[in-house]
Amino acid sequence: MLQEMVGSPGIYLVAFPRTELIEEKASWLRSQCAERPEVIIETFHSDQHVRGRVLARVETALRTYGQAQHAFILTTHETLLTLNPSGLSGWSLGIDENPEMSVLSGAFPASAIWSALAHQYRLDPIGDDRNWQVLPREGVERLKPSEIIKDAADKLTPFHKRVLSGHGVFVNIGDWEDAKLRRVKWWSAWTPAELIRECRSVVITGASFFSSLAYHATRWAHDGAINFEAVDVGQRTKRTGRPRVTIYYYTLHEGTTAWWRTDEGSRCLVQVSRWLENIGFNGYWSCNDEIRPYFRHRFPGVMCSPKLAGTNGLIEHVSCAYIYSNKAQDADNAILEVLDLDRKSIKRTRETEDLIQFVMRGAIRRPDFDGAYDVHLYSLDQAEVLKKYLIENGVTDDVAVTPVSEAGIMDVRRPETERSRKRAESQSLTPKERRERTKAYDKARSQARRDKKKEEDAKNGLPPPKLGRRSKSSIPDNASQPKQRTKPREGRIIMNSAITPLSASAPSSPLPETALVSKPSSAFVPEAPQRT
Structure with missing residues (x-):
């Protein structure tokens, strides 16, 4: 992607997943444009010791260089997701790797703070009787970022940030008082719809975009109004080498962070680290942050971040180790129900994608590499x-999967807990069946609480509540609003899709990346109020 941009003068905003990757790519751009001083290359991220918020600095740069002949502004996915699209008119946008933060979800108890949330935010129905949009109330002072960060309820920080960012946030309750009876599930999805309308072009490069949550959310929210077309830029770099890959594994059971917190699970980690120490492992390695102490200082390898998509800084290594888990959590249930996905889809989007990106950072990334790779x-x-x-994507067909029985944990079995049993049962259900089960469970729980209250009132000599219509004061302010679309949409975008030939972001990249290019025409037909 960057190589194509270097050869085509224009103004480009390029977003990356990590700050260190920004500087790596900026260095590459400067080397390519060393004899072209007119090319502007600016980077913006939070690790720079510069006064001013990153978002404000990027917005200033967009205005300053809007008329330049050839300019690059490099920033993070997080900054891109908070930009006002109106400031991108005339710019060509490049998004390197899948924007993981585009889709967020979570759950939190609010039985003690529901009234504070009700004071700050109103809930508007979207018409499906399952989701309500969270919107700041007019006339109420908005929370400041510093107040959100200092709040003791850290589980609410992503929720508050997302609501105040202007992106749609949806919850599973229609009245904040309902939070006294059940946990609040919330979800939010950013899509490139507004960017497509404003930018000259939008290109996303990523190895597995069509299995990402960003893609699923865009298809759900816009229902075919945005067309994606794929370009396999990996085919432009023909692989001449045939690496000999050996994949070593230590257990038959799957690893999870919860399992590794147990005595037996932690023993498994100790055995893996001892084995890597015994063989003198000297490659690059990573793991989940909370289990890093098991591996640090045990062998001379290079410790890295578990997320390495896009970097070329490890391309000389011929071995790597990755002890990592990133499976679906309970906080993902809300978005799974909305997008009709299962927990396996989350594992593919997160753990498997991270694994592939990590392994492909070493020498195997070079198309001409023909040696052994462990x-x-x-x-x-x-x-x-x-x-x-590796086989299906043409990296190599010489792959051996080898057990390391000498580590002594191959026969360890994870005991089944009540939680894991319920999770296994849930995975066997379709998304529709899960929604129906949750609805029935909530109904039964609410009825049980009403029955309990009646019993307590009877014991205390209180009369039973009168049946009939609710008083006017108990009816939510938004109850009289007309029913709207089940799927909130910004309108149908009439587009002329086109494929622009692209090369990889670095000359030696063999990964079969997917380039998505959408060029909208000037026609935009509004069909519904903005809800996304």
């Missing part, structure tokens, strides 16, 4: 997924 993974299922990827 990979150490925790479990058999991860090894099999990686083998399938």
